[in-house]
Structure formats: structure tokens, C-alpha cells
Amino acid sequence: MGGRATLLDVAVAAGVSRSTASRVLAGTDRNVDPGLAKRVLAASERLGYRANPVARALRRQSTGNFGILVPSIRNPYFVHLVDAFTQVANGAGVGVVLADSADDPDVEAQRLEAFHESFVDGLAVVPTSTARSGAAIHRAEERSQVIQVDRWATGASSGFVGVDNDAGIDTVLTHLRESGRERTVYVGAEQESSAGAERLAAFRARARAGDEEILLPHFSTSAGREAAHQLLRRDTLPDAALCAADVLAVGLLSTLQKEGVKVPADIAVTGFDGTDLLELVDPPITALRHPLHAIAGRALDMLLGTEPPGLVRLDPELVVRAST
Amino acid sequence: MGGRATLLDVAVAAGVSRSTASRVLAGTDRNVDPGLAKRVLAASERLGYRANPVARALRRQSTGNFGILVPSIRNPYFVHLVDAFTQVANGAGVGVVLADSADDPDVEAQRLEAFHESFVDGLAVVPTSTARSGAAIHRAEERSQVIQVDRWATGASSGFVGVDNDAGIDTVLTHLRESGRERTVYVGAEQESSAGAERLAAFRARARAGDEEILLPHFSTSAGREAAHQLLRRDTLPDAALCAADVLAVGLLSTLQKEGVKVPADIAVTGFDGTDLLELVDPPITALRHPLHAIAGRALDMLLGTEPPGLVRLDPELVVRAST
DNA sequence: CTGAAAGCGCTTACAG
DNA sequence: CTGAAAGCGCTTACAG
Numbered sequence: 001m002g003g004r005a006t007l008l009d010v011a012v013a014a015g016v017s018r019s020t021a022s023r024v025l026a027g028t029d030r031n032v033d034p035g036l037a038k039r040v041l042a043a044s045e046r047l048g049y050r051a052n053p054v055a056r057a058l059r060r061q062s063t064g065n066f067g068i069l070v071p072s073i074r075n076p077y078f079v080h081l082v083d084a085f086t087q088v089a090n091g092a093g094v095g096v097v098l099a100d101s102a103d104d105p106d107v108e109a110q111r112l113e114a115f116h117e118s119f120v121d122g123l124a125v126v127p128t129s130t131a132r133s134g135a136a137i138h139r140a141e142e143r144s145q146v147i148q149v150d151r152w153a154t155g156a157s158s159g160f161v162g163v164d165n166d167a168g169i170d171t172v173l174t175h176l177r178e179s180g181r182e183r184t185v186y187v188g189a190e191q192e193s194s195a196g197a198e199r200l201a202a203f204r205a206r207a208r209a210g211d212e213e214i215l216l217p218h219f220s221t222s223a224g225r226e227a228a229h230q231l232l233r234r235d236t237l238p239d240a241a242l243c244a245a246d247v248l249a250v251g252l253l254s255t256l257q258k259e260g261v262k263v264p265a266d267i268a269v270t271g272f273d274g275t276d277l278l279e280l281v282d283p284p285i286t287a288l289r290h291p292l293h294a295i296a297g298r299a300l301d302m303l304l305g306t307e308p309p310g311l312v313r314l315d316p317e318l319v320v321r322a323s324t
Numbered sequence: 325m326g327g328r329a330t331l332l333d334v335a336v337a338a339g340v341s342r343s344t345a346s347r348v349l350a351g352t353d354r355n356v357d358p359g360l361a362k363r364v365l366a367a368s369e370r371l372g373y374r375a376n377p378v379a380r381a382l383r384r385q386s387t388g389n390f391g392i393l394v395p396s397i398r399n400p401y402f403v404h405l406v407d408a409f410t411q412v413a414n415g416a417g418v419g420v421v422l423a424d425s426a427d428d429p430d431v432e433a434q435r436l437e438a439f440h441e442s443f444v445d446g447l448a449v450v451p452t453s454t455a456r457s458g459a460a461i462h463r464a465e466e467r468s469q470v471i472q473v474d475r476w477a478t479g480a481s482s483g484f485v486g487v488d489n490d491a492g493i494d495t496v497l498t499h500l501r502e503s504g505r506e507r508t509v510y511v512g513a514e515q516e517s518s519a520g521a522e523r524l525a526a527f528r529a530r531a532r533a534g535d536e537e538i539l540l541p542h543f544s545t546s547a548g549r550e551a552a553h554q555l556l557r558r559d560t561l562p563d564a565a566l567c568a569a570d571v572l573a574v575g576l577l578s579t580l581q582k583e584g585v586k587v588p589a590d591i592a593v594t595g596f597d598g599t600d601l602l603e604l605v606d607p608p609i610t611a612l613r614h615p616l617h618a619i620a621g622r623a624l625d626m627l628l629g630t631e632p633p634g635l636v637r638l639d640p641e642l643v644v645r646a647s648t
Numbered sequence: 649c650t651g652a653a654a655g656c657g658c659t660t661a662c663a664g
Numbered sequence: 665c666t667g668a669a670a671g672c673g674c675t676t677a678c679a680g
Contacts, residue, residue: 004467006657006658007657007658007659008657008658016666016667017666017667017668018657018658018659018667018668019659019660019666019667019668019669020665020666020667022658022659022660023659023660023665023666026658026659028659028660031665031666032665032666033665033666036665036666050440050441051657051658052382052656052657052658053440053441053442053443053658054378054381054382054387054443054656054657054658055382055656055657055658055659055672056657056658056659057378057443057658057672058376058378058379058382058656058657058658058671058672058673058674059657059658059659059660059671059672060658060659060672061672063378063443065442065443073403073406073407073410074403074404074407074600076400079397079398079403080398082397083397083398083424086397086422086423086424090438095421095438095441095442096421096422097419097420097421097422098406098410098420098421098422099410100407100410114414114419116374116377117374117377117419118377118389118419119377119378119381119387119389119443143328221600221603221604222603225606247604250604251604251606254578254604254605254606255606257581257582257606258581258606258607276398276545277604279545279546280545280571280574280575280578280601280604280605281578281604281605282549282575282578282579282581282582283582330673330674331673331674331675332673332674340650340651341650341651341652342651342652342673342674342675343650343651343652343653343675343676344649344650344651346674346675346676347649347650347675347676350674350675352675352676355649355650356649356650357649357650360649360650375673375674376672376673376674377674378672378673378674379656379672379673379674379675380673380674380675381656381674382655382656382657382658382672382673382674383655383656383673383674383675383676384656384674384675385656
């Protein structure tokens with residue numbers, strides 16, 4: 001607003017050419033006479049000069065910004081992921097543009113398309129659906145760099161960085177069994193994400209006699225409550241509930257408590273993700289915590305070209321709280 | 325990646341000048357021969373042409389994107405606000421860039437500064453501190469359009485759109501009293517936001533004998549739990565707890581329940597904001613819901629210049645749930 | 649209605 | 665080490 005100073009203004013004020021002023025200010029090239037450099041810096045300071053990012057991006061053919069597309073910003077887990085990505089990105093001097101797929105592959109395809117109207121060099125995407133997100137992601141890859149994060153979709157050939165769900169399930173189950181729990185119910189969902197499918201498969205591979213599953217239509221608090229009601233209808237309760245998502249654990253625990261069940265005395269409850277929700281209730285819930293900063297960092301490295309795109313899985317960490 | 329088609333490519337393919345191609349594709353000017361227009365459209369389609377947004381922005385001196393800066397994306401209330409703003413903005417064809425102040429006025433000042441390196445025409449900001457955010461916001465206003473949302477800071481002269489906290493407190497208190505509650509404890513925080521100060525003032529203006537206050541160091545779940553412990557130490561409980569934020573209500577209710585207090589039989593609990601957290605616990609919590617889409621809409625109108633910047637306060641709506 | 653030309657504000661070979 | 669010039673890809677007065 002109101003005549004923002006331009007590079008030419010600075011150059012004129014410092015008595016040099018735009019080339020020289022640019023070399024000093026953009027730091028592209030160190031070969032500038034120190035005396036001139038000082039004059040340019042002084043003029044720039046005096047005029048309150050800031051390089052126009054749009055002009056710079058046009059010339060450099062790169063904005064230095066990246067997008068992140070998540071299934072839903074209402075999901076606290078993705079908020080944490082976005083937060084981690086933003087922190088890592090800002091630390092590396094790159095900006096982040098956020099978008100939300102509304103948990104819908106069609107909206108997702110639309111957002112992917114909209115990113116081309118946006119000012120980003122590439123995109124980190126958490127696919128909404130293993131089966132139905134691949135095509136649109138593949139199309140986006142033809143236009144710019146795309147890395148999948150946390151979940152993958154079939155047909156999208158880009159790099160992937162996520163958590164090792166198999167190792168995660170193993171860690172939680174071992175924790176429950178070592179603390180004496182003998183009958184674990186896995187509370188998960190019949191859902192479209194690769195993460196959900198991997199967790200269920202990992203549990204099944206390790207299930208023993210007495211273990212069982214409750215599969216709900218989706219990952220949500222109300223689904224967790226529904227699972228609690230299913231358990232309460234039975235004669236005996238299992239002594240551990242391994243929930244495949246934090247929201248499930250919170251809903252389950254909250255309803256069990258309201259009906260007089262003691263956690264962890266009667267039943268241990270665990271979550272999966274490591275969101276703030278776990279500390280919202282009393283007792284706080286034991287859960288895996290995903291290494292989100294590391295995940296974000298690797299994804300950004302691939303986006304920046306520092307690391308070749310590939311398949312990366314990082315181990316989650318168990319955080320023991322009062323619910324087990 | 326890989327030779328994206330340019331306007332010139334389209335023009336050549338259609339056998340027209342760049343001027344004509346631009347007029348057709350950018351929709352700037354309708355005065356184009358229909359025959360030529362058809363050829364341009366066909367060529368554009370065939371080549372998969374998308375206007376380069378950076379070049380367009382440089383020429384137009386406007387990106388069509390706006391930023392939103394919130395105190396913390398970890399706070400579910402701000403997530404809802406950002407979500408509403410994004411939906412409204414996308415509906416109007418404008419993009420949104422998100423940033424986070426980490427609840428710190430210094431970081432906030434830094435982010436405000438960083439937005440100038442970003443690709444936005446203006447900025448919606450939720451100040452972290454009434455007293456300490458004004459200067460940096462005022463500085464940002466000299467460079468681009470800035471509107472304050474949800475909270476205001478002294479010294480920032482921009483427009484403001486938020487909720488009517490006085491009307492909100494009145495609505496909740498009336499609801500509690502009409503449902504027979506006689507001794508209400510206000511659970512709030514000594515904090516720096518204008519919203520917190522307004523809510524407390526509104527409660528004090530309406531308090532009766534028997535009503536009281538618990539003021540905590542900040543708005544958080546653990547503060548809500550601390551409030552519950554303070555109440556539990558007393559001989560008698562008040563029959564209603566009016567919490568000035570959803571997180572306080574969730575923490576309070578959760579700990580009261582764990583200690584055997586019945587909600588709402590023994591005590592009614594209300595929240596303030598309307599986040600998803602309210603439905604996380606059992607019973608779900610009665611609370612005000614802020615008209616976030618309307619707030620976002622008015623803020624965007626001011627940013628776009630459709631509406632002159634001014635002071636706007638909108639009424640929150642009471643959503644009654646099982647906790648009262 | 650259409651095209652040649654200017655110009656948005658930068659950066660970067662290219663000469664000197 | 666420095667500057668004149670080209671050019672990133674668009675849009676838009678300006679002539680015609």
C-alpha cells in the first residue's frame with residue numbers, strides 16, 4: 001500500500017545499478033565491493049525495502065512455498081501433523097499453504113487442482129482413500145513435486161513418509177501383555193486409509209486366544225462410545241482395549257467411566273497417534289506418539305530435493321500414562 | 325515440471341496474439357470474436373494450459389490470497405475459526421495461507437513480518453495479547469490490509485469482527501438460572517485476550533449473591549482440572565459452573581466425574597466457543613457456539629473491500645446438551 | 649474486434 | 665567488481 005519501495009529506488013538512493021543492489025540484497029553473489037554493499041544496505045534500510053516476493057518468484061521460477069493437503073483439519077491428529085510440518089518448513093525458511101479435503105476424494109481432487117492456482121513449488125498430501133485418491137495425486141505429480149505423508153494411495157507413485165504401524169502395534173501390545181493384561185480387544189474401523197488397514201493387519205498377525213476385534217464404521221469419538229456400549233452389553237469385559245486412534249480411546253474411556261467402569265483397574269485403554277486429546281480426560285491415556293517432526297522433516301527434504309523421494313517409515317514411541 | 329504450456333503456446337496453436345488469448349482465458353474482456361474464442365479455448369484445453377499464477381499476480385499487483393494468523397493452531401477453537409475462514413474464502417475463489425503465533429507476541433510480530441515475504445494481499449489476525457500485539461499489527465497495516473478477528477489489541481486501528489461476549493454470557497447465565505440453578509461459579513482465566521476480559525466483565529455485571537469466580541492462570545484442560553480440585557475441597561459445591569472456554573469445561577467435567585460427582589445432577593457445566601471437544605466427553609457439554617462462518621465472511625468482506633473496515637460483533641448461539 | 653508493445657519487479661548470464 | 669540488457673509469463677492501455 002502506498003508506494004512500497006522497489007529495488008530501483010534502493011539502487012538510485014545508493015548510487016548503484018539494480019544489478020548490484022540485487023546482488024547485495026538477494027545475497028546471490030558475494031562479489032561486491034564492501035563500500036557499495038554498505039551503501040546499498042543503508043539505502044534499503046532507510047527506505048524500508050522488501051523484495052517483492054511475486055517478482056522474485058517469477059524470475060526464479062520458484063516460490064519457496066509448499067502446500068500441505070490433509071483429509072480434515074478438524075481431526076486433531078492432522079492438526080499436529082500440519083503444525084509439525086509448518087514448524088519444520090518455517091525453520092528451513094519456506095512457507096506453507098494449508099488445504100483440507102473434507103474427508104472426500106472428490107474434494108481432494110479439486111483441492112489438488114486448485115493448488116496449481118496457488119503459489120507453491122510442491123505438495124505434501126495425506127490421501128483420504130487408499131483406493132480412490134491415487135488418480136488425482138498421480139495427475140498432480142505431472143505438474144509438480146508431490147510427497148505422500150502418513151497414508152499412501154495406490155496408483156500414486158510419489159515418495160511416502162509415514163509411521164511404522166506394524167512396529168507401533170507391536171509396541172503397544174507388548175506393553176499391555178507385559179503389564180499383565182491377557183485379553184485385548186482391538187478397537188478399530190473399517191476404513192479407507194492405509195494406516196487403518198496396516199494397524200488391523202498388524203494386530204491380527206499377533207492376536208492370541210482371548211483377543212478380539214470391534215470394527216466400527218469410522219474413526220470418531222462417537223464410534224469409541226459405541227464400542228464402549230458393545231463391551232458393556234457383555235457378561236465380562238476384556239482387560240485391555242487397544243484403540244487404533246486417539247479419538248476412539250477418548251470416546252471409549254469417557255463412556256466406560258460414566259457407566260462406572262474403572263480405568264485402568266477394570267480395563268486398560270490405549271490410544272494411537274499422540275494428540276492432545278489424550279490429556280483431556282482423567283486419567284490421561286497411554287498411547288503411541290508419532291515422530292511428526294521427523295516425518296515432516298523427511299517429507300520436506302524430499303520436496304526440496306535434498307533427499308530423493310522414496311519410501312520411509314519411522315517408529316512411533318510409546319508414552320505411558322495413567323490409563324494402563 | 326517438464327515444459328508447462330504458456331500463454332504464447334496457446335496463442336500460437338490457436339493462431340491468435342497473446343492479447344486475444346489472454347482476453348479469452350483470463351475472462352477480462354468479453355469483446356472477442358466467438359470463432360477465435362472457441363479456437364483459443366480448444367487450444368488451451370488441448371495443451372492443458374493453466375495461467376501461471378505468479379506472472380498473473382505480478383501483472384495484476386494482487387495475488388488473490390489472504391493470510392490468517394492465529395495464536396495457536398493447537399487450540400481447537402482456532403482450528404474451527406481457520407476452517408470457517410478457509411471455507412468462506414475458497415467459496416469466494418480466494419486462497420488462504422495459515423500461520424501460527426505460538427501464543428507469543430514476539431513470534432506474532434515475526435510472523436506478521438514474514439507475511440510480507442508471502443503471497444498474500446491482506447491478513448486476518450487474532451491478536452495474542454490485548455496490550456502487546458497492537459504495535460506489530462499496526463506496522464503490518466502500513467503495508468497491507470489487516471483485519472482483527474475474534475480478539476482485538478490496543479493500538480491496532482484496523483477493523484474488527486468478533487463475537488458479542490457480553491450477550492453470550494447473558495445467554496448462558498439466563499439459561500442456567502431459568503433451569504433452576506442458583507449458585508454459579510464462573511471459571512475463567514487471568515489472561516491477556518480481549519475476549520477473556522470481556523467475558524469476565526460481563527459475568528461480574530450480572531453476578532448475584534452466591535455466585536463466585538475461580539480465575540486460573542490460563543485457558544487449558546489442566547486449568548479446568550485445577551478448578552475442579554478447588555471445588556472438591558469445599559464443603560458444598562455450587563450448582564452450576566460457567567466456564568469461559570470449552571477446554572476449561574472439559575477438564576473440569578472430566579475430573580469431577582472421576583471423583584464421583586454427577587453431571588448435571590450435582591452440578592451443571594457449560595462451555596464457551598462451540599468446539600468438537602464438547603462432544604468428546606459423556607455427557608456432552610452445553611455451550612455457546614460462535615457464528616464462525618458469519619465472522620469469517622464479514623472479515624473477508626472487509627479484506628476484499630466489499631465492506632468498509634469497522635467494528636462488528638455477532639451473537640453466539642446457545643447449544644443445549646446433556647450437561648445442563 | 650485485434651495485435652504490437654509496454655511493463656509489473658525482480659535476477660542473472662553477458663560484456664567489460 | 666559492475667552495469668546494461670534480457671527475460672520470467674502474464675495483462676492491459678493504446679492504436680488501428
